Amino acid sequence: MSTFYFIAFLSIFFSILVISAKNPVHSILYLILTFFTFTIQYILMNAQFLAIVNFIVYMGAILVLFLYTLMLINLNKESEPVKPFMVKIAAVFGGGILAVALISSLKSLGVSDPVVLKNPELGLVKNLGKVLFNEFLLPFEVSSVLLLSAMVGAVLLATKDPKEPKATI
Amino acid sequence: MESLTHTIQAVPLNHYILLSAIIFSIGVMGVLLRRNAIVIFMSVELMLNSANLLLTAFSVYRGDAAGQVFVFFIMALAAAEVAVGLAIIVMIYRNTNSIDINVLNRLKW
Numbered sequence: 001m002s003t004f005y006f007i008a009f010l011s012i013f014f015s016i017l018v019i020s021a022k023n024p025v026h027s028i029l030y031l032i033l034t035f036f037t038f039t040i041q042y043i044l045m046n047a048q049f050l051a052i053v054n055f056i057v058y059m060g061a062i063l064v065l066f067l068y069t070l071m072l073i074n075l076n077k078e079s080e081p082v083k084p085f086m087v088k089i090a091a092v093f094g095g096g097i098l099a100v101a102l103i104s105s106l107k108s109l110g111v112s113d114p115v116v117l118k119n120p121e122l123g124l125v126k127n128l129g130k131v132l133f134n135e136f137l138l139p140f141e142v143s144s145v146l147l148l149s150a151m152v153g154a155v156l157l158a159t160k161d162p163k164e165p166k167a168t169i
Numbered sequence: 170m171e172s173l174t175h176t177i178q179a180v181p182l183n184h185y186i187l188l189s190a191i192i193f194s195i196g197v198m199g200v201l202l203r204r205n206a207i208v209i210f211m212s213v214e215l216m217l218n219s220a221n222l223l224l225t226a227f228s229v230y231r232g233d234a235a236g237q238v239f240v241f242f243i244m245a246l247a248a249a250e251v252a253v254g255l256a257i258i259v260m261i262y263r264n265t266n267s268i269d270i271n272v273l274n275r276l277k278w
Contacts, residue, residue: 012192018212019199019202019203049241050240058247062247066211066251066255069255069258073268090201091198092198094197094201095198102193106183106190114181115230118232122237132241136235136242146245150248150249150252154255155256158259
């Protein structure tokens with residue numbers, strides 16, 4: 001039980017560091033730590049498939065993509081934009097208002113039942129695979145089309161303009 | 170594994186909702202606070218992940234595997250979104266030499 005609260009504290013702490021770090025590279029490294037705490041949460045809920053997928057897809061693929069893009073862009077200190085102080089205050093205030101609204105609406109619910117894993121097989125690959133390929137077969141196939149179109153779109157967007165002098169590959 | 174999953178048995182569902190709400194709000198704050206386009210993307214990822222955590226918690230709470238399958242689809246969607254979004258950012262950087270989103274304010278007209 002206390003493991004949950006410790007991990008929850010860590011994930012809130014690191015996610016605050018993500019948005020407050022000055023250097024974007026540090027921001028990405030803190031985001032990796034945040035996602036690692038999420039992976040631990042999945043393991044605690046015995047959602048083993050999601051834990052592995054979170055580990056591989058988020059921490060392995062998406063954040064490496066972020067890191068590579070950041071290093072391609074080659075930010076230096078003077079190009080790092082800074083917002084005026086009043087705008088920052090307003091942003092924190094707005095986010096805080098949202099948090100207060102969500103939490104106070106939660107207060108009226110009262111204490112719920114504890115999360116108990118009724119079926120320990122729930123998050124295993126075998127069980128999820130059965131659900132995925134029976135009920136959700138069509139969305140699964142459609143998501144492959146989505147990934148293909150995203151790949152084609154990313155390649156199209158990131159290639160240089162043909163009007164420019166031809167780059168030697 | 171059995172002893173590990175035993176540890177969550179006393180955590181109320183409310184606390185999962187609380188954690189997700191706080192992390193979602195931090196993500197919203199990051200979108201409002203920063204002007205670096207990549208950090209804004211990272212805040213969006215943070216929001217998506219808080220939703221993922223809550224879906225998983227509800228799925229375990231109800232004993233229904235559909236929630237975890239849905240998280241899987243959200244992850245595929247996030248991967249596609251990041252690929253296209255980072256390509257757009259690279260293109261913007263090539264055209265304007267900066268990833269400050271305020272440079273793009275001509276888009277609003």
